[in-house]
Amino acid sequence: MPDGDRCEKHLTSPRQHPRTTRTDHPALITPTSRPPAGGRSRRRRHAPRPGRAALPRAPAWCGRPATEPVAAGCRCASCGSGTCGHPSRNRVDLNPRAGSTILLVTAPTTVRAELFGPDRRATTLGIVLLISLIAFEAMGVGTAMPALVADLGGVSLYALPFVSFMAASVFGTVLGGRWCDRAGPRVALVAAPLLFGVGLLVAGTATTMTQLIVGRVLQGLGAGAQGVAVYVLVALVYPERARPAVFALLSSAWVLPALLGPPVSGVLTEAASWHWVFLGLIPFVLVAVGLVVPAVRTLARPDPAGGAAQRPGVVPAALAAAVGVAALSWASQEATLLAAGVAAAAIAVLVPALAxxxxPGVFRLRSGIPAVVAMRGLLASVFFTVNSYVPLMLSATHGWSLAAAGIPLIVGALSWSAASAWQGRHPDLPRPQLLRAGFGALAVGTAGMLLVAPAWGLPWLALLFWAVAGAGMGLGFSSVSFLLLQQSAQNEVGFHSSAAQIADQLGGATMVGLGGALLALLGPPAVALPVLVAGLTALAVLGVATARRTAA
Structure with missing residues (x-):
């Protein structure tokens, strides 16, 4: 056996792993190795020792010959999968004269090689860059928006660029999922980023608020569709064992923009112009498209028959959801009774659209995919809502400066990235249990904010508890993404991915809108925010109790 060959699950060399290299074990001798009639064999033939079972034969569905033994729990040497059906390249002649053969179990490719090997390096860099561009746009535009609306004379329409982007993103997410299930991600992964780039160009050259809104709508459509297409590409290109590490990279793609996006946007706005906050991203869009094109060019068109692409009424429901999200997004920024009424009307529109x-079964937390989608919505609802109100909690209630009040958000983002990276290095951990642990950490972190939100609270505890909540998101978010792809048929990955992202967007928008309504009804943040945090803690505990339903 060559030095580099090893059993995936056990030891690392023939000397350390005698069961893999024995030639006298009955389970390792194929029919061709029996001695000729009347001849003698130098090979000892004896029954297995008591308590030691013979190694199993290859199952019928595997690409290996039925007579070829395979060590239990080991995987295909070609791709690392245990159920791939690839023809085996593991047969080795130990004694050609006797005809004896043995299964040589080769070590699977390391996760790092799966991501950054010659075949996938460009694809990995491309999808990380695509997500980073969406993240930088989301984080940086807010910093430039005051100067932008003042320059265009649209201060009274301050919220509209954000609302239009969110609504278009929901619609683009639905259409992107349907598109990918019908035709695969080949066209979507090129057209959606280019549409996003056109939106950047339109917004970056805007001279009126109308042109700016058009640009933001195009950006939202492109961002929503490309987010789903990236998930579909991950399902098609990366083996299951490498996906936790892929999702860790995609999580980290949000961290750097979260840290650098606002200050870089501020410097560009002051030193040059707010126009460059949009225009400066366009070259990177072209680079990202160039990196993913070689991967998508080789993808086969899926068979949409019987898949989610045949679901009727999706486009009208997507339009209704976009309107509902726009209303919720506006209501979340207005702490008034009118905003509370608008939020209630938006929810009434959203409920039938979500059906x-x-x-089916998301709201009942049915086991499998429905529970996975629901868990994504719960995670986003709890974390992003509290995340939105932490600066208000610290500044209005405890008198912190705006700069200091944002520090817990940075701590939470770094903790999220670290926990996500950790789970990516442990791909064999059971994902439902990891998701439950993530919800547990999120529940602890959210409950801890009850010691911060009241007027008598200790504001410095926000740093500790929000780091715990961020770690929970790092474990939970990547686990949800992994389970979603693992349990989806090829012609349903787009629909399920878009459903998870819609649950994410709507869950966050609904809870943030509810927080605005509580502020309008109950008054000061020191009174309203503890009520909101208590309700969100209950949702996190619900996630702990029901995370096991995500198992297929």
Whole structure:
């Protein structure tokens, strides 16, 4: 056996792993190795020792010959999968004269090689860059928006660029999922980023608020569709064992923009112009498209028959959801009774739309995909809502400066990235249990904010508890993404991915809108925010109790 060959699950060399290299074990001798009639064999033939079972034969569905033994729990040497059906390249002649053969179990490719090997390096860099561009746009535009609306004379329409982007993103997410299930991600992964780039160009050259809004709508459509297409590409290109590390990279793609996006945007706005906050991203869009094109060019067109692409009424439901999200987004920024009424009307519009856009059983937490989608919504609802109100909690209640009040958000983002990277290095951990642990950490972190939100609270505890909550998101978010792809048929990955992202967007928008309504009804943040945090803690505990339902 060559030095580099090893059993995936056990030891690392023939000397250390005698069961893999024995030639006298009955389970390792193929029919061709029997001695000729009347001849003698130098090979000892004896029954297995008591308590030691013979190694199993290859199952019928595997590409290996039925007579070829395979060590239990080991995987295909070609791709690292245990159920791939690839023809085996593991047969080795130990004694050609006797005809004896043995299965040589080769070590699977390391996770790092799966991501950054010659075949996938460009693809990995491309999808990380695509997500980073969306993240930088989301984080940086807020810093430039005051100067932008003042220059265009649209201060009274300050919220509209954000609302239009969010609504278009929901619609683009639904259409992107349907597109990918019908035709695969080949066209979507090129057209959606280019549409996002056109939106950057339109917004970056805007001279009126109308042109700016058009640009933001195009950006939202492109961002929503490309987010789903990236998930579909991950399902098609990366083996299951490498996906936790892929999702760790995609999580980290949000961290650097979260840290650098606002200050870089501020410097560009002051030193040059707010126009460059949009225009400066366009070259990177072209680079990202160039990196993913070689991967998508080789993808086969899927068979949409019987898949989610045949679901009727999806487009009207997507339009209704976009309107509902726009209303919720506006209401979340207005702490008034009118905003509370608008939020209630938006929820009334969203409920029937979600029946078309989400898998049946999501609201009942049915086991499998419905529970996975629901867990994504719960995670986003709890974390992003508290995350939105932490600066208000610290500044309005405890008198912190705006700069200091943002520090817990940075701590939470770094903790999220670190926990996500950790789970990516442990791909064999059971994902439902990891998701439950993530919800547990999120529940602890959210409950801890009850010691911060009241007027008598200790504000410095926000740093500790929000780091715990961020770690929970790092474990939970990547686990949800992994389970989603693992349990989806090829012609349903787009629908399920879009459903998860819609649950994410709507869950966050709904809870943030509810927080605005509580502020309008109960008054000061020191009174309203503890009520909101208590309700969100209950949702996190619900996630702990039901995370096991995500197992297929």
């Amino acid at each position: 078309r856009l989400l898998p």
